[in-house]
Amino acid sequence: MGRTPIASSPAPEAAIQIPTRRSEKPRRSRPPRPPPPPPEPSKWVAWLSPTIIFINIALFLVAMYLNNCPSHSHTCIGASFLGRFSFQGIHENPLLGPSATTLLELGAMDVKKVVEGGEAWRLVTCMWLHAGVFHVLANMLSFVFVGFRMEEEFGFARLGGVYVISGIGGSLASSLYVRTTISVGASGALFGLLGAMLSELIINWSIYENKVQSLMSLLLIILVNLAVGILPHVDNFAHLGGFLTGFMLGFVLMIRPQYGYINKKKMPDYIASSAKSKSKPKYKPSQCIMLIVALVILITGFTTGLTMLLKGVNGNDHCSWCHYLSCVPSPLWTCQARCTSSQYENRVQLTCMQNRKSQIYTLNNGTTAVPIQQLCAELCG
Template sequence: MSSADLERGGGAKARRTNNNYYVDNSDQEWTSWLIPMFVAANVAVFVVAMYINDCPKNHRGSEGACMARFLGRFSFQPLKENPLFGPSSSTLDKLGALEWYKVVYQHQGWRLLSCIWLHAGVIHLVANMLSLVFIGIRLEQQFGFMRVGMLYLLSGFGGSILSALFIQNNISVGASGALFGLLGAMLSELITNWTVYSKKAAALFTLIFIIAINLAVGILPHVDNFAHIGGFLTGFLLGFVFLPQPQFGWAESQYLPANSSVRSKYKPYQYVLGVLSLVLLIVGFTVGLVTLFKGENGNNHCSWCHYLSCVPTSQWSCGNR
């Protein structure tokens, strides 16, 4: 039995179609444990951040008093400073928030990954963790912890790269890039496994609508939509690499009668999409990292790209991004 079948923890069933046999794994699911661990890790990091923040002791500003002072050292920064009910920006910076100058000139590239475990406040954390539970658990049950874990981390990394290239005057934190990567992977999974879905159009339009709404929210001020876009594009490409499903089943000798013919595991277009996506990922990560560590500002090469993250209106300004 293959390692994938061992991870699923169930037995496959041999079926017959036109004298060709295939193995049906459609009724098997993995047990989701990695996504709950990610949720627990994000919550734990936020608790640590609030402990280190210690607003009653360290707050000396003029923005007002700490919020929820009954929480002691876990009380929040004043709302004028952080309306999301969380720590100060200096605390987030200390713990590994994404900051362009420190990544490029102080050689702290680890911030490209550490920032995805930090959150600006309770509201930020709850919104992201609810999304992670609803999206991630289903994906892990269907495709296993290894592939979904790689999707999450690499998408978060890709989002951080694009964010650092275009937002260089503010810090950035949050798992949103990784979450958008899971959404992107869901879209590419639908495309590459198109023939196994019964209600294709409905699934496609629903998913595109959800993605469009979430990206549209990113044009509001103080939302890092570049992390969203970078994570989405990374996850979209990774989905073609990690999430193709056998279109005719995977035949294994112990399930088949002797001298039976075996169909191909994947269709040719799945191989093409997978190879092309892998090449684009390698090129994109290489160009992005080289450009970033050379100290380039992405806005200098794209005069309109700043509108992807914030669109100024009469109600708000985008500030110096």
């Protein structure tokens, strides 16, 4: 008579008895998928290291151009094809470079000019000058193996800070003990980089795997380079001063977070909250102690050294054996003549540290370390 109700229809009844497929079962709620991890930071490309190399080589070329050996000497090397870039004679500069007068005009370290002339800027300028081709090539090749790696690992700011401050520390140490010669070169800055690498390994000891092997290799390199400084005509005081300065700077500038520290600022919130209880403090107490001690030693050393230098204090007067740190005499070579000096107006008294002979000389106005060195050599001879 009428339509059959839907509930009593056989077709729906059959449909109800059909078993449901697995895909039709109700799905369980899943947690939201975490966001993709942040991209890895791109590798740092060194730019300060090649800039430092360029500046050193460029300044050496400027020194050779201004030196213009053929205009005032007849014993120049390579004058026929190098022109004004030719080198001074071997008797004056065996490293194939400009004259001492040219280096002084460009900013070489001269204790008299710093003490009496107030030219403390020479502590900085002398580290960018080099005495000859062999000098600049040896230093820049050494810098290639150390500077690029350090800049890629720690950035340009830390590399530049260690390089410049260590160079000044080396110049300061040299000026306190090498009183009768001028000084140029980046050796102090390079030894500062080695010192910073050593202290960086010590203060970040827990994050390295091959600790002892790395330490032994680095110590061997440092000892070999310092041993070269006991040869004559090498300013080992600049090496030692730069190394000690860089060693202290490494504790201050090269400190890393300890193993197990988690930087939550760079993590998603849901991970940072779970890692909060597992994270360690950023630095160990021992790291903080080493940093503070090194900073105090660094500030005290620079303050004391600058005060002594500007007052004209001769470091050899307070340390009779320190000259052996720069040159150790042997049957194969003789050390450069070293004299202590005391000056009043235009009269200077030189005392040879080898034979203890003493002599008073009258100097002309404008006399620098070059003729004083010659007088010292005659006195010791």
